[in-house]
Amino acid sequence: MAETRTEDGLPKGFRSAEHGWPELRRIPHPPGRLPLLGDLIGASPRTPLQDSMRHARRLGPIFRRRAFGKEFVFAWGADLVTDLADETRFTKHVGLGIANLRPVVGDALFTAYGHEPNWQLAHDVLAPGFSREAMAAYHPMMLEVAGRLTGHWDRAAADGRAVDVPGDMTKLTLETISRTGFGHDFGSFERARPHPFVTAMVGTLTHAQRLNTVPGPAVPLLLRQASRRNAADIAFLNRTVDEIVRVRRSSGGGEGDLLDRMLETAHPETGERLSAQNVRHQVITFLVAGHETTSGALSFALHYLSRHPEAAARARAEVDRVWGDTESPGYEQVARLRYVRRVLDESLRLWPTAPAFAREARADTVLAGRHPMRRGAWALVLAAMLHRDPAVWGDGADRFDPDRFEPVAVRARPAHVFKPFGTGARACIGRQFALHEATLVLGLLLRRYELVPDPSYRLTVAERLTLMPEGLRLHVQHRTPPAGRPGRDGDPVPEPRCPVHPAAR
Ligand code: HEM
Numbered sequence: 045m046a047e048t049r050t051e052d053g054l055p056k057g058f059r060s061a062e063h064g065w066p067e068l069r070r071i072p073h074p075p076g077r078l079p080l081l082g083d084l085i086g087a088s089p090r091t092p093l094q095d096s097m098r099h100a101r102r103l104g105p106i107f108r109r110r111a112f113g114k115e116f117v118f119a120w121g122a123d124l125v126t127d128l129a130d131e132t133r134f135t136k137h138v139g140l141g142i143a144n145l146r147p148v149v150g151d152a153l154f155t156a157y158g159h160e161p162n163w164q165l166a167h168d169v170l171a172p173g174f175s176r177e178a179m180a181a182y183h184p185m186m187l188e189v190a191g192r193l194t195g196h197w198d199r200a201a202a203d204g205r206a207v208d209v210p211g212d213m214t215k216l217t218l219e220t221i222s223r224t225g226f227g228h229d230f231g232s233f234e235r236a237r238p239h240p241f242v243t244a245m246v247g248t249l250t251h252a253q254r255l256n257t258v259p260g261p262a263v264p265l266l267l268r269q270a271s272r273r274n275a276a277d278i279a280f281l282n283r284t285v286d287e288i289v290r291v292r293r294s295s296g297g298g299e300g301d302l303l304d305r306m307l308e309t310a311h312p313e314t315g316e317r318l319s320a321q322n323v324r325h326q327v328i329t330f331l332v333a334g335h336e337t338t339s340g341a342l343s344f345a346l347h348y349l350s351r352h353p354e355a356a357a358r359a360r361a362e363v364d365r366v367w368g369d370t371e372s373p374g375y376e377q378v379a380r381l382r383y384v385r386r387v388l389d390e391s392l393r394l395w396p397t398a399p400a401f402a403r404e405a406r407a408d409t410v411l412a413g414r415h416p417m418r419r420g421a422w423a424l425v426l427a428a429m430l431h432r433d434p435a436v437w438g439d440g441a442d443r444f445d446p447d448r449f450e451p452v453a454v455r456a457r458p459a460h461v462f463k464p465f466g467t468g469a470r471a472c473i474g475r476q477f478a479l480h481e482a483t484l485v486l487g488l489l490l491r492r493y494e495l496v497p498d499p500s501y502r503l504t505v506a507e508r509l510t511l512m513p514e515g516l517r518l519h520v521q522h523r524t525p526p527a528g529r530p531g532r533d534g535d536p537v538p539e540p541r542c543p544v545h546p547a548a549r
Contacts, residue, residue, distance in 0.1 A: 058139065061108060061115040064405075064421020071117060071415065072103045073110065082110030089257040093399045093428060093507050100429045106415065112259035117422075119411075120429035122436045126460040127412045128403040128425060129467045136470035137404035137422035141509045144252035148278050152325035153473065154333055165316055166326060167473070169309050173225075173302045174473055179480055182224040183375040186481050189219045190488050192233040197493065197520050206498070206517040209346050213339035214242060220481055221334030225302035226327065228288045241284050244277040245332050249508040251277075285327045302330060338478045340397035340512045345388050345486055347513050348444045350497040355446055359384045360490045367487065378484045385483050386446035389462070394444060396427040396464040397511045403467075427463045436461045493520040
């Protein structure tokens with residue numbers, strides 16, 4: 045008989061809530077439940093998170109949904125999430141969309157099960173790649189990539205064209221992580237269309253999300269073509285990464301970036317190294333996790349800044365005051381943009397671009413003193429709703445207001461009510477990287493441009509495990525004649541330098 049238990053003794057595969065929540069019936073579910081479809085009436089496979097947010101508003105801080113015989117518990121009330129953040133009783137649950145990514149990235153950091161030894165190994169080897177020192181070394185490269193973006197936007201401004209915000213933020217963040225982490229130039233700003241790596245990545249993320257909405261036995265039938273495309277996308281991601289590794293190995297090593305760490309660094313205590321297959325999985329993980337969510341965060345922030353001129357004016361005044369006429373702001377000058385950072389935090393509050401994470405019980409326990417859970421039972425934390433819990437954020441929680449992140453206001457709130465980067469040992473390793481990059485770029489853009497929204501645009505949020513404002517375009521106008529080095533009008537457009545796909549434009 046096939047093995048049906050994981051190494052730590054829990055049932056393998058999807059664990060439906062009725063097995064782990066003895067008092068499940070006390071948790072509300074949407075009305076009108078049907079025998080096979082469960083609570084799927086009115087649900088859209090394209091917007092599972094926003095559907096869950098709608099249910100959350102009607103059903104309260106803990107609720108459940110059922111689809112094709114699988115039952116899920118969702119939690120978002122501040123007291124419940126505070127309890128789920130207790131690392132002594134709960135840990136990360138690798139399920140749903142994340143488990144669906146295992147065929148792509150195996151036991152790399154993001155997708156590893158807690159009991160898999162490669163998590164600790166990779167964490168210990170790679171964490172120093174996010175130290176303050178390492179971050180300061182990435183800063184000049186981040187500036188250089190931001191210069192590509194402003195060069196691109198300068199040309200759009202000169203031609204009177206609107207800019208494609210999510211598309212350009214994706215180019216920016218992909219180039220930033222690929223150059224700082226892996227010494228690789230995808231040539232994104234020199235391409236008319238997204239780099240094929242991005243297309244393949246979006247394909248695998250979308251596929252992983254869709255797998256949640258189709259009953260397991262029907263996958264070969266309903267998603268046959270999509271599964272074939274997904275296999276081709278995975279093969280493409282692998283080939284791209286293998287080439288990046290080959291180039292690095294043949295060059296004899298880089299300057300101590302993430303890829304060097306993956307290839308060269310032994311664990312400080314055990315002396316163990318990452319295997320070749322694990323390196324491949326880690327590189328894909330970092331290239332994807334390192335740009336997709338940050339590009340969404342920047343895009344939402346730019347949307348809100350364009351719609352809130354008073355916030356944009358305050359942020360701009362701060363940039364002018366802190367940076368003065370420094371051509372290239374230094375590493376230390378970025379963290380001093382406190383109001384810009386609040387704009388970013390507030391955007392991540394309203395639309396945390398990784399909008400949910402799952403927590404499972406380490407042993408039998410009672411959640412928030414009310415809901416018994418067996419070992420291995422899990423709940424999906426809806427960060428997007430936690431961040432709007434009126435008990436914490438007040439009645440106007442849907443309103444954009446960066447002053448919620450004034451230090452006094454932050455201190456007055458409980459500890460676990462703002463979780464855009466997850467929680468505990470499995471929280472985001474790239475948090476500082478993302479915040480530094482995004483604050484720097486917002487500062488540079490605010491200093492250089494007025495952001496002019498399209499009055500007819502209504503925020504539409506696209507979901508592919510992560511969130512992105514769909515179709516967001518802005519007109520950008522120079523505030524003052526462009527000063528300094530980043531991408532002045534008339535600069536020659538550099539040739540694509542991607543060694544993997546030199547011809548694609
Ligand atoms: C605004 C940007 C970002 C957001 C909102 C974000 C959010 C998150 C969240 C919520 C988790 C935990 C997921 C879970 O519990 O299942 C996570 C984990 C992770 N993130 Fe990020 N992230 C961002 C940027 C980055 C960057 C820039 C990198 C790399 C350079 C990165 C790499 C990772 C990795 C490797 C993990 C897995 C960590 C582990 O389990 O040990 N992320 N991120």
